[in-house]
Amino acid sequence: MKFKNRNVIISPKAKIGQNVRIGDDTVIYDNVEIGDNSIIANNCIIGEPNSDYYYTDDYENESTVIGSGSLIRSHCILYSGSIFGKKFITGHRVTIREKTKIGDYCRVGTLSDIQGDCTIGNYVWLHSNVHIGQKSQIENFVMIYPYVVLTNDPTPPSNKLVGVHIKSFAQIAVFSVLLPGVEIGEHSLIGAQSTVDKSVAPFSLTLGSPAKHIKDVREIMSRENGQPHYPWPMRFDRGMPWEGIGFKKWKDEK
């Protein structure tokens, strides 16, 4: 029943790749480029113009690129001026503002809100309802769980935004807030409900408000088997480039 081209509007200035399927009621604005074999489900807005569109006569939409093999679920709004890598997968009702750069194999969950002007690496998974402030920088293989906020204004309100920097393999649990300018070290784990006001060392389990170092993540045991669970890439490979190979071998071969 999908992809019957009911009420689909595609700008003549958009470039649609081979074997792309577009759902009903979706709008594709000027200068959008969609990679081969991608699916854009129903009711999406791709290349949403910024507000100058409403108020100037000679508005030219910035280019928007969606990589090949992507799946954008229904009711998403992706602004113009953003670039998404290949195999990009979203939930429903995601909003991503302009000047966002997202790498390959990333996932962004239902209701997440990326405020624009930020950089996200490869294999980053944002769960449902994550809020990424402007100027955020997220490296690779980072996982962020629901209702996490990355802030940017040290003395609100001001015009000086200082983004958060999350390094590779870090994880941020539900309801945590990262205050402006903090750096989260590689492989660290921020516990639920934490307020992180200082930078966090690599491999640190950090927790609380204000958040404190609790222990090395390598001391945390899995409930599944009583063995150490971290660094997590040694125990978890679903959807990762080391799936079926093992992290160590994959890393050695790189």
Add this chain to the structure above:
Amino acid sequence: MKFKNRNVIISPKAKIGQNVRIGDDTVIYDNVEIGDNSIIANNCIIGEPNSDYYYTDDYENESTVIGSGSLIRSHCILYSGSIFGKKFITGHRVTIREKTKIGDYCRVGTLSDIQGDCTIGNYVWLHSNVHIGQKSQIENFVMIYPYVVLTNDPTPPSNKLVGVHIKSFAQIAVFSVLLPGVEIGEHSLIGAQSTVDKSVAPFSLTLGSPAKHIKDVREIMSRENGQPHYPWPMRFDRGMPWEGIGFKKWKDEK
């Protein structure tokens, strides 16, 4: 102005009951069954296929059932493979994934996100923006307030999900997170902003991060009248089966 059948798409394989009204721009997929006298407002997707739909040729949509007398407000997405009891009422923009079973007389507020594979009893009220993780089990007469998260992964990321179990008459206040596997006792009240990492006894007011038992809920006085307010069914009956009868009498008669 509603229910003029503009752009409504209903699968020939859906079963629509007597006196059902369906709003503009709503899509009803294969194998959906809608009970008599229900209202599905505008822009809803009922029986949303799971992602196999996009990638396999012989996809068969699982059955989806909505009980009689339900009201699904606009912009909701209910996945196929879920079952909703009678008099089910939602706010706007609710997302409910597959394999969710919800009983009778339940309410789910605007923007709530039920991740699927969970079981919810009767007369459960989820307020706006509640996030229910997979494998959650919620009994009857439970109330969950905005921005509450039920988690499920004890050592993220892992493939072993352990759901939360909330027993009847419990209430969870705003911004609380229930960690994987905890059980919330009957009639207990979890205070705002709590991180519940251990199971909670019945009739307990529990609060904080990590959450601690504060006192018996029966010691809490109402601001309305200075009398004990809990167990709440003794003081509150709007929309409940003991409305106008009293909880005690209703219980005795059952």
Add this chain to the structure above:
Amino acid sequence: MKFKNRNVIISPKAKIGQNVRIGDDTVIYDNVEIGDNSIIANNCIIGEPNSDYYYTDDYENESTVIGSGSLIRSHCILYSGSIFGKKFITGHRVTIREKTKIGDYCRVGTLSDIQGDCTIGNYVWLHSNVHIGQKSQIENFVMIYPYVVLTNDPTPPSNKLVGVHIKSFAQIAVFSVLLPGVEIGEHSLIGAQSTVDKSVAPFSLTLGSPAKHIKDVREIMSRENGQPHYPWPMRFDRGMPWEGIGFKKWKDEK
């Protein structure tokens, strides 16, 4: 590509001002009045009827007013019976229920959820994903950041709602919850992740769960220049009526 009047439905009982532009798939219900030079983007519902509409034959929609020069972004739902002042600007997917009164020059961010029956002054900025409970009262020049909840039920569930009162120039940082009936003093700043259970004095930096007075906001220095940053109107003027004039001069001239 916008404003081509595709699938736009406007009640003959609505009053549309001069030079108003309305996006595709938007519905304007009975007794809505839209001020001159406003923009209502795609997929909005303006004047959404309350639930009596579904169940009564002689339903008459309450009047809804949107001031001149407003910009309502896509996918917003504004209920009937609410009044919005001039230059009202929203993000996407905002939900505002009935009996809400919002003044001039206000902004409400993406995914925010205003539950109705509340009063908001002028120049109030609600960021993304703010939840305003019924009976809330917000004065002028207030800023509320993402994932803040204003509650109203002191002994849930009950029928006695007691709203929060936020005085002018106050700011509430991310993930804070204001418990029923608290008053937030002028120019105060509530820190991230706070649970505010008591009223807060003017000019107070208040923080924690339960929230405590930390210091006078006038002792907080800006990271930009090492100077005192508060009261913020002395340092920030973007979009404010004292822009280019200075707060002091503007105040003196009033």
